[in-house]
Amino acid sequence: MLNRLSTIVAGILLLLVFFVLVMLNNQLLGSARLDLTENQVYSLSEGSKQVLNELDEPVHLYFFFSDRASKGMTGLRNYANRVESLLEEYRSASKGKVILHKVDPEPFSEAEDEANRFGLTAASIGAAGDAIYLGLAARNAFDDEKVIGFFDPQQESFLEYEISKLIYQLSDPQPVKVTLITDLQVQGGQNPMTGRFDPAWTSINQLQQLYDVQVLGSDVSAVPVDTDVLLLIHPKNLSDELLFSVDQYALGGGKLMVFVDPHHESDPMAAMGGANSSNLDKLFSAWGVGFDAGQVVLDAATGLDIRTQSGVTRHMGFLGLGIEQLDNSDVITRGLELINGASFGYFTAPKGPGLNWQPLLHSSSSSSHMDSTTYAMTRDAKQLASGFASRNQQHVLAARLSGKASSAFLTPPEGSDALTSLSDGELNAILIADTDVLTDRFWVSQSNFFGQTIFTPFANNGDFLTNAVENLGGSNALISVRSRGTFSRPFDVVQALTVKAEQAFRDQEQLLQQELDETEQALAQLQGQRSETGALVLDAQQQQALDDFMQKKIEIRRALREVRHQLDKDIERLGSWLKFINIAVAPIVLVILLGLLARLTRRKAGGVKHG
Structure with missing residues (x-):
């Protein structure tokens, strides 16, 4: 009897200890987190934490989810819980700088009106056709607003990046200053072959609508000090002063995007013969990146069909890069379906330690390369195919380059304003081995609508440029977030x-x-019987069948x-x-x-x- 009583008392005491420990855990360890998931999907990356640490003013997040209207939608509700848990992590890690509001926008309520005012997307996927909201609105102390219209479960790997980008944009609302250095007529100009005035490139116009873009020629001696993103398009014969300035800008934490080309096909003078290639060998060599300006990539699998006098022919130098040739794990190329270009060059990865290399675009394995001068002199696309032999390997056509790199200059060049030079620094660059991707003829068509020129894209070249500048225009912390693992697992x-x-x-x-x-x-x-009898109304048999x-x-x-x-x-x-x-x-x-x-x-x- 005594042993039985002792067992009962011991059980009661154990239960009491359990509940006391749970209460102490909630009170003392409520902010503690332990993420045991495979890809740490419930934890914030160091980049996101840095974005939060740099907040000077509070940011209000309004998470709209139609909880009642989504009853029975198990998959959507699970993903909403995933989003809410991640937002809670942002709130917890922000030390009070992120204030999270959770809103259920029921039909015909003030909350629904607020969701519409923010411009969130109402998806009619409910069983009864009710509008379902799963979005995020944010506001800073200056009443600037940013929104994520709808959290797409198919884009789950980019969930943290999208939220961190939204917070960063509210913490630094200043427009991104883009400096573009090129000698190409990207803003339009007179065509020396036809004498007519060519319009500005649509890709550059699109960029100017989104950012503060300053276009400079290669005759400048230095990169402007207020540059957030530096674009080099078809650099060739740059002075040592300008190369040194680019070198120091890149190693000093600047964001760099370089378009080089073994043969710029869109140059009106290209038809005169000879390759029209870029030259940035001095910087590439210092960074360990290989780029042979004398070689053009040919691809039998991605070659575009062109119309010639003899009919339609596949041009192995004009490439249409589809989803298989794009890295959809990166925020720049995610969701893109087609990027067209011509006479691509290719890069080889740096071999030195400390540098990160991530290919963004690549050819198919049915590709090879040929001399750029021979390519430029070859007018017939069939001649390119006649001597083609695949090397059974993919060529990297665009890539990210980040990490520690060395300077291309031991001392500042004569005439430079700088007294000292950085011997090494952190690179953050995107390299593209083609410049024709930016020209209109490879991605946008023009039509006239009542006297107004309408541009209709048939490829994602413009999106690629905009995505890259948007990504580089953020902080280094934001760039480091990029894509994360997925939450869902097979059940x-x-x-x-x-x-x-x-x-x-x-x-x-x-x-x-x-x-x-x-x-x-x-x-x-x-009805056939009714037509034979000439009856205009249904008889009893017809009515019963109906x-x-x-x-x-x-x-x-x-x-x-x-x-x-x-x-x-x-x-x-x-x-x-x-x-x-x-x-x-x-x-x-x-x-x-x-x-x-x-x-x-x-x-x-x-x-x-x-x-």
Whole structure:
């Protein structure tokens, strides 16, 4: 009797200790986090933490999610919980600088009006056609606003980047200053071959609409000090003073984007013969990057079809890079489908330690390369194909370069204003081995609409440039975030339930279609009989057939709704059981095991004492 009473008391004490520890954990360790997921998807990267540490003023985040309207949407609700958990991490790590508001915009409510005022996307995916919101609005102390219209579960790997970018844009609302150095007529000018005035490149116009762009020629001696992003397009014969300034800008933490080309096809003078190549060898050599300006990539798989006098011919030097040739794990190329260009060069990765190399664009494995001068002199695309032999390897056409690099100059060149030079520094650059990708003919078409010129893109070249400048225009911390791992993992039991329900749903659909076909045939026969008799109204037989059809239609639709409802119900029931096992059963089993272990220990101790 005494032993039984002692066991009960011990069990009660263990339960009390358990609840006391839970309360102490909530009070004392509420801000502590331990993320055991494979890709640390519930934790913030160091880049995001740095963005939060640099906040000077509070930022209000308004998380809009239609909680009530999304009942039964298991996948969407799980992703909403994932987003909410990550936003909680931002709030917790910001030390009070991020204030999180959670809003359920119910239909016809003030919250829904607020979501519409912010410009969030209302997706009509509810069972009853209700608008579903899953977006984020943000406001800083100066009433600047930024929004994420809808969190797309398909873009989950970029979730942290999008949120960090939004916060960064509110913390630094100053426009990005882009300096473009080139001798090409990117702003338009007179064509020396035709005498007509060529318009500005659409890609550059698009950039000027988004950022503060200053266009300079290669005759300048230094990069402007207020430059946020430096663009070099087709650099050639740059002075030592300008090369030194670019070198120091890049090693001093500047953001650099370089377009080089073994042969700039869009130059009006290119038809005169000879390769028109870029030259930035001095900087590339110091950074360990290989670029041979004398070689052009040919690709049999991605070559574009062009129209010639003899018909349509594939041009192996004009490349259409599809999804397979784009790195969709990077924020610059994500979601892009096609990038067109001509006479691409290729890069080789640096071999030295400390540099990170990430290819963004690459050729197919059915590619090779040829001498750029020979390529420039070859007018017939069929001649390129006749001597083609694949090297069975991919060529890197564009890449990110970051990390520690050495300067190309031991001492400042004569005439430079700088007294000292950086021997090494941190690079943050994007390199592209083509300049024709920026010209209109490879990605945008023009049409005249009542006297107004309309530009219609047929490739994503402009998006690629804009994405790159937007990414480089952020802080180094933001650039380092880029893509993260995904949260969702295969759930075999749920997938089996889904497959089973979908099979039943398809069976019901086939039954409905069969019933519909049979009834329509019967109605057609009845209508044929009515035409023969000249009757204008339905007789009793026809009316009964019509009523039967409508009743069958209603019954089968009800069955279809029941199948879908049962699918969600089975998944919810499974989720409830898993929660019960994880939250309740596991601690109870642990307490029982500890109790049995304590009792066994006492018995052994008692046996030793009596012995």
